[in-house]
Amino acid sequence: MKKNYPYSAPQGYFDSLQQRLSDIPVRRTRVNLAPYFALAVSFALAVLAGNYILMKTTANAPASEEEIVEYLIDSGTTLAQLEDAVYNY
Amino acid sequence: MPEQEKYFNDLVKQYSEPLYWHVRAMVGSHEDADDLMQEIFIKVWKALPSFRGDSEPFTWLWRIATNETISHLRKARVRAALSFSRLDAEAERISDPDPYFDGDAALRSLRKALMKLPDKQRTVFAMRYYEELSYEQISEITGTSVGALKASYHIAYEKVKSFLNENN
Numbered sequence: 001m002k003k004n005y006p007y008s009a010p011q012g013y014f015d016s017l018q019q020r021l022s023d024i025p026v027r028r029t030r031v032n033l034a035p036y037f038a039l040a041v042s043f044a045l046a047v048l049a050g051n052y053i054l055m056k057t058t059a060n061a062p063a064s065e066e067e068i069v070e071y072l073i074d075s076g077t078t079l080a081q082l083e084d085a086v087y088n089y
Numbered sequence: 090m091p092e093q094e095k096y097f098n099d100l101v102k103q104y105s106e107p108l109y110w111h112v113r114a115m116v117g118s119h120e121d122a123d124d125l126m127q128e129i130f131i132k133v134w135k136a137l138p139s140f141r142g143d144s145e146p147f148t149w150l151w152r153i154a155t156n157e158t159i160s161h162l163r164k165a166r167v168r169a170a171l172s173f174s175r176l177d178a179e180a181e182r183i184s185d186p187d188p189y190f191d192g193d194a195a196l197r198s199l200r201k202a203l204m205k206l207p208d209k210q211r212t213v214f215a216m217r218y219y220e221e222l223s224y225e226q227i228s229e230i231t232g233t234s235v236g237a238l239k240a241s242y243h244i245a246y247e248k249v250k251s252f253l254n255e256n257n
Binding site for chain 2: 004005006007008009010014017018020021022024025
C-alpha cells in the first residue's frame with residue numbers, strides 16, 4: 001500500500017492469518033466427505049421409503065379374473081384381440 | 090504434500106498480506122477484512138484446479154477478492170435495508186473508532202466519504218487511490234472497460250471531494 005494508507009493490523013496478525021489460510025486444504029479435504037455421506041444416507045432413505053410404499057400398495061389381494069376381463073373390456077380391448085392374446089400366449 | 094496444496098501455500102505466503110490490504114481498503118473494518126480473507130482463500134482453493142495460468146496469479150487473486158468483497162458489501166447493504174436502518178448506519182459502524190486505523194482527522198474523513206460511495210465506485214477508488222493500480226490493471230481485475238473505470242473514478246472523486254468540503 002502506498003499513498004496515505006491509514007489502516008493497520010494487530011501485532012502478529014499476518015503470521016496467524018497465513019497459518020489459518022494454510023489449513024484450508026486440510027479442512028476442505030475433511031469436510032468434502034460430508035456431501036457424499038449425506039448423498040448415501042438420502043439414497044438409502046429413498047430406497048427404504050420406496051420399498052415401504054411398494055409393500056403397502058401390493059399387499060392387497062390380486063385382482064380376480066372377472067375384474068381383469070372387465071378392465072380389458074372397459075379399456076376398449078376387442079374380443080378378437082383378447083382371443084389372439086390368449087391363443088398366442 | 091500434493092502439488093496443488095504446495096502451490097496454494099505459495100500463494101498464501103506471497104499474496105495474503107497485500108490481498109488483505111486490498112480488501113481492507115474496500116471494507117474498512119479489520120474484522121470484516123479478516124472474515125473475507127477466509128472466504129476468498131476458500132474460493133481460491135476450490136478454483137485452483139481450473140486456474141490454467143491464462144492470467145497472472147495477481148490478477149486472478151485480485152479478481153476473486155474484488156468480486157467476493159463487492160458481494161459482501163452488497164449483502165451488508167441489503168441487510169441494513171431489511172432491518173430498516175439507515176444505509177448510512179453501515180458506513181458509521183465501519184468508521185467508528187477503530188484501533189487499527191492510524192490516519193489523522195483528514196484521512197478519517199476520507200474513509201468516511203469512501204464508505205458512503207456505491208460499492209463499485211468505492212472499489213475503483215480504493216484500487217486507484219490506495220493501491221495506485223493502473224486503469225488497465227483494474228480493467229483486467231474487474232472486467233470493466235478502461236473508459237467506464239475512468240468515468241467511475243471521476244464520479245467517485247467528485248463525491249469524495251464534495252463530502253470533504255461539506256464536512257470540513
